[in-house]
Amino acid sequence: MSPPLLAVRGLRTVFPTSRGRLAAADGIDFEIASGEALGVVGESGSGKSVTFLSVLGLVRPPGRIEAGEIRFDGRDLRDLAPAALRRMRGAAMALAMQDALSALNPALTIGTQLTETLAAHAIPGDARAEAVRLLARVGIPDAGRRLGDYPHQFSGGMRQRAMIAIALAARPRLLVADEPTTALDVTIRAQVLDLLDELRAEAQLAVAMITHDLAVVAERCPRVLVMYAGQVVETGPTAEVIAAPRHPYTRGLMQSLPQLEDPDRPLYPIPGQVPDLAAVDAGCRFRNRCALALPACANPIALAPVGPGRASRCIRAADVVP
Ligand SMILES: Nc1ncnc2c1ncn2[C@@H]1O[C@H](COP(=O)(O)OP(=O)(O)O)[C@@H](O)[C@H]1O
């Protein structure tokens, strides 16, 4: 088997706060293969964005990566000098995020931002034609004419798509999609997700899809990573994880989110709150919200195999009923 495109081991990213240091990512392990789509789910504040900002080298001081390995194509990105990491970001790895306004430069036309990205990464061919092709591929009608528009002349959904086009312009091998389709209407969202599926098949693009939308994960991501309070609590093939979760948090998350096949199903929010990361102990971070918790859950619990390709950070993994 070829090595994964991205392998993260023991990642720990910390931030100083007024209440003390907190580890927003704490012992994160996962891999993504070329051409794979990995869904990343978890309530707000579970460390999804921090984990992938760490991978991209975008954690801002005083936040810092304190421990772990981030291997991309076999090289540990933590060994790279800042300039080398910057070159790699954008060329090999790109980020598309929820907030397109802050990702785009308000002073430059969409066309200029696309052609500058193409030039910066030495993409061969006619830059204007390629820019039109990219905009058209993310579903922007009349793409040739829209190249001359500034971001404020685009609707919110079009800005979102333009940002995705810019992220894809350098032909990255890994795209981190941090809820970039949340603001799009259903049809356009499907179109953007179809494009990512095509690029996975054609160009072996790997996609980390951070989303609140379980339907997107179920339909588009063969494998899923479930995060809670800065840790991975469960991972495995998406269909299996949904059909038979092996962590009480995953089960709660499934019941708390709307599902496409059954939008009228009642929703059961998980009672309680994500713990204060500045005050967590070594035990299971979900135990105060968990119906299955035992005294032993106060001990450190590792992410452990629970079947082929599956792992759970729960001593009662076998007792979780779907
Ligand atoms: N710049 C920061 N300074 C201090 N704490 C931060 C910072 N960024 C993130 N955090 C902490 O990390 C937690 C996880 O954040 P994040 O990765 O953005 O969550 P998610 O993307 O899963 O919603 C937040 O709840 C917050 O406590």
Ligand SMILES: [Mg+2]
């Ligand atoms: Mg986030």
